[in-house]
Structures are given as structure tokens and as C-alpha cells.
Amino acid sequence: MSVSDSRPRPTISDVASKAGVAIGTASKALSGSGQLRAETRERVLASARELGYQPNSLAKSLQSGRTYTVGLMTSDSVGRFNQPLMLGINDALGAGRMSVFLCDARGDGVREQYFLDSLIARQVDGIIVTGWRTDHRPPLGGDRLGVPVVYAYAHSADPADVSVLPDDEHGGRLVGEHLVATGRRRIAVVTGPVDYEAVPQREAGLRAALADAGLEPLPGQVLHGDWSESWGREAVDILLSQQTAFDAVFCGSDQIARGVADQLRDRGVKVPTDVALVGFDNWEVFAETTRPPLTSIDMNMEELGRVAARRLLDLIDGTPRSGVERLPCRIVVRESSRPSVSSLAPSADETAATV
Known part of the structure; x- marks a missing residue:
């Protein structure tokens, strides 16, 4: 020895x-x-x-009455938002020496109930529930579970629960403030389905920022469709057919924005010289490969995961918490929204984007 x-x-x-x-x-x-x-x-x-x-894990558990394990219930373990979210959750829980059981319910209520029963049988100290959209969802089980639950990028319908969400309205406001600061005045919106709670929240933030500057989105040029590049291309044709000049487009996702960028280029409209373009999500595979690279809103998903995990640790520790906590977004500025000479001095007979 x-x-x-x-x-x-x-x-x-x-x-x-x-x-x-x-x-x-x-x-x-x-x-x-x-x-x-x-x-x-x-x-x-x-x-x-x-x-x-x-x-000593066994002694630690016997002494504290805790198992130092947490269940992570997700609906989309490989999705764009859940991957960075789970990284943040694991960072925070790992610092607290907590082990994580990952359960992918895939949006299936039967699978979710099965995993929930399994987690309770394992006597986890708490559960984090993540979603693939921020809309209200039924609570996992309430007080009858006997363990604290935190919702991350998911919104429990029970106001007594703890939900941690990105501040979509703040993200929309950042877009409006940025476009106004770069001299844009005639702003169109191409976004996702109206039944997503994030969609009207982002529009509300944009409208608030424009109102502060004495502006509003162009009448009739707030277009809703699906979250796809094909919708972005279709929306450009709709905008141009209306023969109403616009010098910026705010897109509800980076996928939509890339479709918009491609179709504007095909129709002879230059980004950002004629039209500035801003997306949402800061999905780097889209934002950095869009031509030109795309300015986008980042929802700070890793930090959101860390905060959700800390809130769960607080609940486990006995600190009372409830309600919705919205975390600020940030804007990542790239070439697609660079100020242009024409946008800094718009005129009444402006012809930008009226091809």
C-alpha cells in the first residue's frame, strides 16, 4: 500500500x-x-x-432524508431550446452534487405519467419540467406529489407553481429599439402562429419600443404563418405585392428570417442596404450562415436552465417560491441590420422594398 x-x-x-x-x-x-x-x-x-x-452518499442521504437526485422531465430532449436549457440545469445541479434522471416524455401524457410515477418511486428530491414552447400547460401533479416542481421554458397553469421563462416581450422591445436606433422607420413583421403565447408578447414589445419613437408597425404588414423558411419566402412575396415601402423586417424566428433573406435577395432587394432584417432565437446554424449573417434575439437558454435549477434547490431547501419569473433577452447584432444611408434619411417617395 x-x-x-x-x-x-x-x-x-x-x-x-x-x-x-x-x-x-x-x-x-x-x-x-x-x-x-x-x-x-x-x-x-x-x-x-x-x-x-x-x-459519503449513503450517509448523506440517511442524515438529511434526501436522495440528492432530481428528475428532469422534457418533451423534446434533442430540440433547439432544450439542449442548452439542459446544459444550464446540469451545470447548476452538478455544482450542488445532485444527480439527474432524464425522462423524455415526447409530449405524450401517458409517457409523462409513467416517468412521473418512476421518479416518485425513486424518491427524487424535486422535478424540473421543460417544454418545447412557453405556453400554459397542466401542472404536473400539485401538492399530492410531495416534491417541489419547477417549470423551465414551460408555463404551469397553476399560479402557485414556479415557472421560469424568457421575457419575450423584452426581446421584441430590443428589436424595436435596435431598428429605430439604426434609422429604420417602416417596419414589417413576419412571425409564427398567433396561438403561440410568445408571438403576441414579442409583437407587444416591438410596438412598445416603436410607440416610444412615435412609430408603429406598418398597417397590414404583420403577417402570421408557420415557423419555416418557406413561410418567410412566401411572406416576402406578400409584402412586396402590397406596394407599401418598408425598410426593416422583424421575424419571429431565425428560420423564418433566413427564408425572408433568401427571397429578398431573389427579388433584388438588398439586405441591409434596402431592408434591415432581425430574427429571434439566435440559432447559430441559421444566424451565422444566413446571407448576410443575421442579427437575432438570444433568449439565454443556458442561464434560464441554471436559474430554474437554483429555484428548485431553493424549494428543496425550504425557501418558499411561486409565480412566473421572466428572464431578459439580449440582442446579438450582425450584418443584416447594419445602418444604411437610405434608412438613416427616409423620404416620402422612398422606394425601398417596393419592387
Whole structure:
């Protein structure tokens, strides 16, 4: 046996001493519980890594009455939004030494109930439910579950539940403020189906920003369709057929925006010289390969996942929470919305996008 093998295993007391904190503080940092400063939590975790500290999981569970496991119920485990969301959730739960059981219900109520029963049987400490759209959904089970539940990129119909969502209205406002700042004044909207809650919220944000500048979206030029490039191409033909000049298009998704960009180019309209273009989602596979690269709204999905996981840890720790928390978006500016000479000085006889 080597000398290193004969050394006693480091204890939580050793971790606390190395980090310069009380044992109780070290325990909270390692379990991901309590209200600690981020730097304190990270210092404790770094000390634990340096010492090679490994808590005794069985003793930890028996002592606390917890299993240090969390269920992650998703409807779309490989979707555009759920992948970064789950990365953020795992980041936050991993810092708290929590194991995650991933359950892909695929939007099927029967599968969801089966996984829910399995998670409860495993005595998980809590459950995070993610969705593929932010609309209201039935609550998972309420108080009868006996474990806390947090909804991430999903909106529980029960106002007593905790739901964490992107602030779609804020995202729309960012678009309006950006387009006004770059000199655009005649703004059309090409977006998704009206039965998605995010759609009117994004439009409301845009309208609020334009109203602050004494503007509004062009009458008759707020078009709703599906979330596809083909709809974006079709919408351009509709806009141009109306013979109403516009110098910007706000698209409800990057997929729609790429279709708009392609069709504008085919119809001889230059982006951004004649028309600025802004998308939503900041889906890099679309935004960075659109011609020209697409300005887009980023919903910060990884951070949304981290916040949802922290809210669940708070509930597990006994901190009461309820209601909807909306997190701000950010705008990622690329070539498609660069100011142009014509947009900075629009005239009454402007002919932009009236091909």
C-alpha cells in the first residue's frame, strides 16, 4: 500500500478549513442549498476538488432524508431550446452534487405519467419540467406529489407553481429599439402562429419600443404563418405585392428570417442596404450562415436552465417560491441590420422594398 493510500480521507471539516468558512457553510455549498454568495460557493467547491473530498452518499442521504437526485422531465430532449436549457440545469445541479434522471416524455401524457410515477418511486428530491414552447400547460401533479416542481421554458397553469421563462416581450422591445436606433422607420413583421403565447408578447414589445419613437408597425404588414423558411419566402412575396415601402423586417424566428433573406435577395432587394432584417432565437446554424449573417434575439437558454435549477434547490431547501419569473433577452447584432444611408434619411417617395 502506498503512503498516499494510507492517508485518511478528507472530511467536510478539512474542506471548510481550507476554504476559510464554517462547516455549516461548507455543507450548504457542497449540497447546493442555502443562500450563499457565488464566490463563497465556488471557493468551497474548489477546496473540495483540491482535497479530493467525496461525501459519503449513503450517509448523506440517511442524515438529511434526501436522495440528492432530481428528475428532469422534457418533451423534446434533442430540440433547439432544450439542449442548452439542459446544459444550464446540469451545470447548476452538478455544482450542488445532485444527480439527474432524464425522462423524455415526447409530449405524450401517458409517457409523462409513467416517468412521473418512476421518479416518485425513486424518491427524487424535486422535478424540473421543460417544454418545447412557453405556453400554459397542466401542472404536473400539485401538492399530492410531495416534491417541489419547477417549470423551465414551460408555463404551469397553476399560479402557485414556479415557472421560469424568457421575457419575450423584452426581446421584441430590443428589436424595436435596435431598428429605430439604426434609422429604420417602416417596419414589417413576419412571425409564427398567433396561438403561440410568445408571438403576441414579442409583437407587444416591438410596438412598445416603436410607440416610444412615435412609430408603429406598418398597417397590414404583420403577417402570421408557420415557423419555416418557406413561410418567410412566401411572406416576402406578400409584402412586396402590397406596394407599401418598408425598410426593416422583424421575424419571429431565425428560420423564418433566413427564408425572408433568401427571397429578398431573389427579388433584388438588398439586405441591409434596402431592408434591415432581425430574427429571434439566435440559432447559430441559421444566424451565422444566413446571407448576410443575421442579427437575432438570444433568449439565454443556458442561464434560464441554471436559474430554474437554483429555484428548485431553493424549494428543496425550504425557501418558499411561486409565480412566473421572466428572464431578459439580449440582442446579438450582425450584418443584416447594419445602418444604411437610405434608412438613416427616409423620404416620402422612398422606394425601398417596393419592387
